[in-house]
Amino acid sequence: MTRAAAAGKGPPPTTAPTGRVAPTSGPRARRARSIEVGIGVSNRHVHLSDKDARALFGGALTVGRTISQPGQFAAAETVVVEGPKGKLEGVRVVGPVRSETQVEISLTDARRLGLDVPIAASGSLAASVGGVTLRGSAGTVRLERGVIVASRHLHLSADDARAWGLASGDLLDVRCGAGSRAVTFHGVLVRAGASNATELHLDADEANAAAVRTGDRATILAWKSVGAKARRLVTERDVIELARRGESVPSGALLTPSALDRARALGLRPS
């Protein structure tokens, strides 16, 4: 339950399938609320082309279990990823097959392999590197490219994207964790659409930095629309200062959860 709802203020919150939205209190409130989403920690994994899957395993992938994103599955198969300096064993294959093989690892994994691996959005392989060998139960594949550290991203269902006014390519600031390990991640890439279930994907390094695990909640603090200027983030301190000056909250501003509570308590409305 959101803090404001817990305090019994405002109308009941809009409940989305997988995300939770703070109560709204007027036409401008759409821009001045906090949104919570679930966290999914992506361990290192490999997507394979059909050709590479057959070379590695002698046949098609076997469905192990379904995972959170619609249509995807963790295959029963795993590979060994070998780099110039070290290797990663038991790396899960995620199906179905794709047009091109992609290896998603953390920066810690990259160091273990002895590779300088760029951070890139999944599917953007132009910037990726090769230099690894995949070893399966039936053969090996040498990759000339396809190894990335995946950009942190938020999968959004079409419904949640519409409800929250977010679109693919938007960049978010998202707070994860609590207490002395709380971390705000910047530049979280939105991936919205029918093939997405709402979930924040972090890699193992990011999750460990914030001491969070799959199923924990994260709070969206601010966002920047594609091609738009960053919206001003208003903190509780800003709200107090605005109230002192007799001003209202700037139109289109994003309020932190505590700023939102304070603005409500002070009766401040966006201009």
Ligand SMILES: [Zn+2]
């Ligand atoms: Zn993802």
